[in-house]
Amino acid sequence: MSGTFIGMPAFPVAAREALDNAQQRRNLQHATQTIRDKRAAVVDEVDRWEELRVAGAAIKDHVLTHLDGYLVQLEESLTRAGATVHWARDAEEANRIVTALARETGTDEVVKVKSMTTQEIGLNEALEDAGIHAWETDLAELIVQLGRDRPSHILVPAIHRNRAEIREIFLREMGKVGTPAPEGLTSAPHELAESARRHLREKFLRAKVAISGANFAVAETGTLVVVESEGNGRMCLTLPETLISVVGIEKVLPTVADLDVFLKLLPRSSTGERMNPYTSTWTGVTPGDGPQQVHVVLLDNGRSDALADHVGRQALRCIRCSACLNVCPVYERVGGHAYGSVYPGPIGAVLNPQLRGTESPVDKSLPYASSLCGACFDVCPVRIEIPDLLVHLRTRVVDEKRGGLPSGEQLAMKGASWMFAEHTRWERAQRGAELGGRVLGKKDSIGRLPGPLSAWSDARDAPIPPGESFRTWWKRERGQG
Amino acid sequence: MRVALFATCFNDTMWPQTPKAVVTVLERLGVTVEFPLEQTCCGQMFTNTGYAREALPLVERFADVFGAYDAVVAPSGSCVGSIRHQHGTVARGCARPALAERAEAGARNVYELSELLVDVLGVTDVGATFPHRVTYHPTCHSLRMLRVADKPLRLLRAVRGIDLVELPGADQCCGFGGTFAMKNADTSVSMGSDKARHVRETEAEVLVAGDNSCLAHIGGLLHRQRAGVRVLHLAEVLASTERDFAADQELGAVASR
Ligand code: SF4
Numbered sequence: 146m147s148g149t150f151i152g153m154p155a156f157p158v159a160a161r162e163a164l165d166n167a168q169q170r171r172n173l174q175h176a177t178q179t180i181r182d183k184r185a186a187v188v189d190e191v192d193r194w195e196e197l198r199v200a201g202a203a204i205k206d207h208v209l210t211h212l213d214g215y216l217v218q219l220e221e222s223l224t225r226a227g228a229t230v231h232w233a234r235d236a237e238e239a240n241r242i243v244t245a246l247a248r249e250t251g252t253d254e255v256v257k258v259k260s261m262t263t264q265e266i267g268l269n270e271a272l273e274d275a276g277i278h279a280w281e282t283d284l285a286e287l288i289v290q291l292g293r294d295r296p297s298h299i300l301v302p303a304i305h306r307n308r309a310e311i312r313e314i315f316l317r318e319m320g321k322v323g324t325p326a327p328e329g330l331t332s333a334p335h336e337l338a339e340s341a342r343r344h345l346r347e348k349f350l351r352a353k354v355a356i357s358g359a360n361f362a363v364a365e366t367g368t369l370v371v372v373e374s375e376g377n378g379r380m381c382l383t384l385p386e387t388l389i390s391v392v393g394i395e396k397v398l399p400t401v402a403d404l405d406v407f408l409k410l411l412p413r414s415s416t417g418e419r420m421n422p423y424t425s426t427w428t429g430v431t432p433g434d435g436p437q438q439v440h441v442v443l444l445d446n447g448r449s450d451a452l453a454d455h456v457g458r459q460a461l462r463c464i465r466c467s468a469c470l471n472v473c474p475v476y477e478r479v480g481g482h483a484y485g486s487v488y489p490g491p492i493g494a495v496l497n498p499q500l501r502g503t504e505s506p507v508d509k510s511l512p513y514a515s516s517l518c519g520a521c522f523d524v525c526p527v528r529i530e531i532p533d534l535l536v537h538l539r540t541r542v543v544d545e546k547r548g549g550l551p552s553g554e555q556l557a558m559k560g561a562s563w564m565f566a567e568h569t570r571w572e573r574a575q576r577g578a579e580l581g582g583r584v585l586g587k588k589d590s591i592g593r594l595p596g597p598l599s600a601w602s603d604a605r606d607a608p609i610p611p612g613e614s615f616r617t618w619w620k621r622e623r624g625q626g
Numbered sequence: 627m628r629v630a631l632f633a634t635c636f637n638d639t640m641w642p643q644t645p646k647a648v649v650t651v652l653e654r655l656g657v658t659v660e661f662p663l664e665q666t667c668c669g670q671m672f673t674n675t676g677y678a679r680e681a682l683p684l685v686e687r688f689a690d691v692f693g694a695y696d697a698v699v700a701p702s703g704s705c706v707g708s709i710r711h712q713h714g715t716v717a718r719g720c721a722r723p724a725l726a727e728r729a730e731a732g733a734r735n736v737y738e739l740s741e742l743l744v745d746v747l748g749v750t751d752v753g754a755t756f757p758h759r760v761t762y763h764p765t766c767h768s769l770r771m772l773r774v775a776d777k778p779l780r781l782l783r784a785v786r787g788i789d790l791v792e793l794p795g796a797d798q799c800c801g802f803g804g805t806f807a808m809k810n811a812d813t814s815v816s817m818g819s820d821k822a823r824h825v826r827e828t829e830a831e832v833l834v835a836g837d838n839s840c841l842a843h844i845g846g847l848l849h850r851q852r853a854g855v856r857v858l859h860l861a862e863v864l865a866s867t868e869r870d871f872a873a874d875q876e877l878g879a880v881a882s883r
Binding site for chain 1: 633635637638639640641642643645646661662663664665666667669671672673674675676677678679680681683684687690712715719723766767769770797798800801802803804805806807808809810812813814815816817818819842843846847849850
């Protein structure tokens with residue numbers, strides 16, 4: 146279970162608030178449109194993009210169906226290379242392991258390279274409780290951390306902020322925790338970047354412990370891979386004495402050769418770049434060079450549950466590129482916070498209910514946070530059928546509610562199904578609509594409607610049923626079928 | 627050729643003019659249309675809301691009623707998408723593997739209107755006349771589930787007198803999404819409002835699409851805004867002939883200038 150965003154309201158409620166935030170909507174629309182266009186252009190350059198997607202999906206599916214074997218192989222390879230492997234069933238266990246490892250070094254601060262996995266388990270908060278400060282070193286993560294905010298995008302966590310807001314956060318907060326922002330700071334991008342660089346440099350040079358995630362973990366060699374754009378990852382992975390990497394068990398790839406496919410798919414899908422600026426790989430400990438203590442925490446935290454679902458397991462193919470967020474019309478309007486997790490957007494809508502279960506209001510509502518338009522599937526580099534998964538999870542939510550006192554929706558659905566099961570019943574119901582249509586007569590539409598139908602009619606006029614159905618017309622004109 | 631018409635429950639009740647238009651177009655092309663009266667609903671609303679068990683009897687009924695036909699046509703991209711893409715899954719999820727196979731075999735003969743016309747009948751010019759300024763919304767399920775590509779546009783381009791203008795952001799979802807329009811009404815309306823704005827930007831008189839449910843959503847917004855834009859199903863445009871417009875030739879001449 147993730148403790149990160151617990152207590153969130155259901156999606157529709159959170160979405161309504163987000164929709165009212167005009168500034169955020171403009172920021173989001175601008176940012177997603179820009180990345181969307183960049184991605185489309187670089188994907189079009191690749192002749193056999195579809196074949197790459199198929200290959201990516203096939204490798205991931207192969208790993209997922211043989212995960213037990215590959216994980217054992219990964220542990221052996223890592224151990225052989227001088228790393229220490231730890232297994233964590235859930236967030237609590239992972240946080241306990243990492244906190245203990247950091248404590249042992251005697252440090253009270255760690256530097257971090259952006260890691261979805263550590264955000265998923267709420268590691269920063271757990272470290273803070275143990276008196277250890279965790280400094281995020283990605284520009285966007287730094288903005289979110291300093292602003293005491295939550296990330297709202299996988300790749301661009303501060304996507305909902307614009308430059309003016311960032312400048313204000315830097316001026317107000319940097320001095321409280323380290324090197325302050327220069328006094329005359331403007332909102333010019335190079336000035337903002339420079340002030341972040343100076344603030345972070347001090348922390349990099351002092352840190353004894355770094356914490357990372359990994360984009361990929363190669364079973365054959367025990368090699369971990371981090372892909373990033375700013376170079377802060379490389380600093381974290383090479384400067385400190387101790388490196389602790391928290392890696393989801395679904396990140397395994399069989400061989401180094403498999404990286405070929407994913408290092409093509411990932412940067413084009415995520416940042417719209419042909420190649421990402423920094424790809425760091427490390428294999429255990431190299432005496433005299435880089436961290437001399439390397440720990441790898443292999444995290445389950447609901448992944449085995451997802452794996453047990455034959456339809457749902459394809460969500461574990463995800464390489465966190467965020468392409469699906471950038472094309473999602475729902476995400477574009479409400480932003481990431483409404484999804485109540487570090488995994489927002491279409492992938493969040495299918496991943497969170499699988500990792501966390503469907504008990505909480507937000508997890509129950511997430512499978513419904515989509516119009517099923519299908520844009521997410523078209524861009525997903527590993528061909529996750531997100532719309533099918535959403536429908537699959539909706540069925541799970543509905544089925545879990547069965548057996549108790551039926552809700553209004555359940556009664557309506559059961560009643561309608563009973564009616565449609567026999568055309569004679571359906572025709573009888575239709576005659577009611579025909580009658581209604583004749584009563585309402587010449588009006589061409591209906592304005593506001595009462596009760597639950599007001600969800601439709603608050604903003605949309607509703608059509609009036611015609612006085613004669615097609616069926617009635619057909620019988621009158623053509624006799625029987 | 628004999629073709630069975632699946633009117634869809636929604637059209638049957640709310641938009642009878644659409645299936646009537648399908649009959650008109652097909653008969654004009656020399657096709658014999660049958661309307662099996664035992665038909666009801668494809669179950670899409672149930673499936674997509676998570677009520678697979680409630681959808682099951684409708685999946686079975688559809689297979690029973692339409693399974694024997696060589697070609698079935700429906701004027702709804704989303705219903706055809708559901709039949710082709712979901713009926714098998716629903717049956718399998720309810721532990722009915724034999725029904726799943728029968729449903730999937732039957733679904734191979736079910737076509738959305740533009741597919742039947744272009745792919746099966748090999749026609750793009752259906753002899754229609756529609757002298758108005760028109761813009762076309764491709765609807766997500768036609769575009770991404772059925773991949774009808776430019777078939778509806780090819781049919782529209784062949785219509786005499788039509789002034790077809792491009793819709794900005796055409797491939798963006800209108801926000802209808804079945805029960806999404808109710809469960810996430812605020813987000814749905816936000817998406818629909820952007821769609822409606824783009825429609826108005828085209829200065830079209832008529833918005834055309836292959837799904838009356840999306841059109842009801844966008845049309846409901848346009849109507850509330852008193853935008854003066856009509857929404858029409860593709861079938862109705864294709865059914866229109868010179869005779870329908872004899873009275874307003876002049877308006878047509880102005881609109882298609
Ligand atoms: S689901 Fe696909 S598109 Fe979305 S983040 Fe994961 S890999 Fe990328």
